[in-house]
Amino acid sequence: MKSETPVVKNKNYTVKIIGMGFxxxxxxxxxxxxxxxxxxxxxxxxxVKILKVNKKFAFGKLVNVIEASPxxxxxxxxxxxxxxxxxxQHITYSGQLEYKTNRVMESITRIGKVKDVIVHHTIGMDEPYGYRNKVQLPVGICNNKNNNVAIGFYAARSHEIINMNICYIQDEVADKIIKLTRRWMKKNSIQPYNEMDGTGIVRHIMIRKAFKTGQVMVVxxxxxxKLPHKEDFIDIMTKNIDGIRSIIQNVNTERTNKVLGNKCRTLWGYDYITDYIDKFKFNISPLSFFQINPVQTEVLYNKVLKYADLDGTETVFDAYCGTGTISLFLAQNAKKVYGVEIVPEAIQNAIENAKIxxxxxxxxxxGKSEEVIPKLMEEGVYADVVVVDPPRKGCDPKLLEAINSMKPKKIVYVSCDPATLARDLGILRNYGYKTAEIQPVDMFPQxxxxxxxxxxxx
Ligand SMILES: C[S@@+](CC[C@H](N)C(=O)[O-])C[C@H]1O[C@@H](n2cnc3c(N)ncnc32)[C@H](O)[C@@H]1O
Structure with a gap:
């Protein structure tokens, strides 16, 4: 019988690569x-060897590069x-930046049908490795090696832990802490968590390093x-890790993919570490959100400030404000900033951050930006400039409607997904907002x- 698709599973084909996916x-x-x-x-x-065939597309495995890209x-x-x-990681850094710029450009024109826009070249890092200030890794059993402890990222689309000794995108201190933790578990026969039956003790390890102060937190x-031999763990970390400031136990008994539970116990040192973005100081506790790449966050936020172009007389709304980091940047040059965020703990952090x-x-x-902002308007509070930094799914249509009726002079949109950004820019264009320029920033090299x-x- 003739196959309905032009490719067959497990067969090899020679093809030309004509585009790049998400x-x-x-x-x-x-x-x-x-x-x-x-x-x-x-x-x-x-x-390419075809691994999976769907009606409209297939997935393949690269078998051989016949003609390589520069x-x-x-x-x-x-x-x-x-x-x-x-x-x-198989692409040069300049090639990675080119890919990111093209992806933004393509989404804007293809999905948003927004034309005549300046898309600047993606701002990259001088050193595109070792940039992560936080790593969160599952701990499990390394099946193929005498029940050794495995600590590492999951394999793509799977829950198999790929045991890791060095990760080039995180700070070197994390590699050292992972090695010491593995050794401590082995020495004291501490069982890693088994997600199949919910047994074992250590589920995850989270490591944070403040880039500007050098302070380290291990969770x-x-x-x-129960955490047996915790004194030994504290002893090992305090003797071997420069900058160690905080050792925390977080308890999570839920059988879910959620990494952190709600209960934290400080085993040693402080219950937070301190870092800076530009001149602003932040106290970061285990559960608080903090940008992963502090170097590029500074670049991103200064760009927001530049695009907002404030003269000190404006009222600004910062929708989806998280822990209020962008709000603090904006407040330097505005009369008043209102930050709106759905997670109460993040707002608590934002209030503390403003205070310190x-x-x-x-x-x-x-509250929800799409509900709080219309309410502010009902109370007579209007913004001259609106900043939005929504999650991947983009802005709620009701928020865009509210912005349309408020008619601020300027909008600054911070986006982590070019596709939903393109969709929202299309809607805002229909409301009379012209996209003037777009600056992609590489927050996550590799x-x-x-x-x-x-x-x-x-
Ligand atoms: C991409 S983060 C932005 C965080 C912050 N602007 C920053 O730079 O750190 C998106 C934030 O939107 C929040 N959020 C999600 N849906 C929301 C909604 N409908 N209204 C307000 N905040 C929301 C999330 O909790 C998250 O903190």
Missing amino acids: QGEGVAKIEGYTIFIPQAIIGETVE NRKEPRCKIYNRCGGCNL LVTNGD NNVDNAEFIV TAHVESVVKLNK
Whole structure:
């Protein structure tokens, strides 16, 4: 019987890569039918083995690069092919930035149908490795090695832990802490968590390092209150880790994918570490949200401030404000800033952050932006400038409607997803807002994530 698709599972094909997908994978076509091939690069000719066939597209495995892109390079990481943490390490850094700029440009024109926009080249990092200030890894059993403890990222689309010794995108201190933790568990026969039956003790390890102060926090997530040999753990960490300031036990007994539970116990030192973004100080506790790449966060926030172009007379709304970090930046040059965020703990953090930085012209409100902002308007509070920084799914349509009836002079849109950004820019264009310029910023080198700051004028 004739196959309905032009490719067959487990067969090899030679294809030309004509595009790049959202996860940084190469895209090829055979008779108009799409094949996604991780680690293939636009412009290359490759041999692909088809692994999965759907009605409209297939997934394949790169078998051989026949004609390589000038942007291809040897990945620095030895477990890159198995680990689900990075997906662009096979591309030169300039090639990664080019991919990100093109992705924003393509989404804006194809999805948003927004034209005549300046999309600047993505701002990259001088050192695109070792940038993460936080790592959160599952702890489990390494089946193939005499029940050794495995600590590492999950493999892509799986819960298999890829045991790791070095991770090039996180600070070196994390590698050292992981090694010491593995050794401590082995020495004291501490059972890692088994997610199949919910037994074992240590579920995850979270490590945070404040880049500007050098302070280090280690959090062991345990499957209950019990943590045997904790004194030994404290002894090992305090003797071997420079900058250690906080050792925490977090208890999570739920059988879910959620990493952290609600209960934290400080085993040693402080219950928070302190870091700075630009001149602003932040106390970061285990459960608080803090930007992962502090170097690029400074770049991103200064761009927001530049695009907002405030003269000190304006009222500004910061929708989806998280722990109020952008609000603090805006408050430097505004008359008043209102930050709105759905998570009450984040608002609590935002209020504290304003206090420790002596910012008294920022007010924080808990609730959905799409509900709080219309309410503020009913009370006669209008904004001259609105900043939005929504999660991946983009802005709620009701919020965009509210912005339309408020008619601020300017909107600054911070986005972590070019597709939903493009959709929202299309809606805002219909409300009379012209997208003036877009600046992508590389917050997550070696991965396919793209962050953008957009300036819109009425
Ligand atoms: C991308 S984060 C932005 C955080 C912050 N602006 C920053 O730079 O750290 C998006 C935030 O929106 C919040 N959020 C999600 N839905 C929301 C809604 N409908 N209204 C208000 N906040 C919401 C999330 O809890 C999260 O803190």
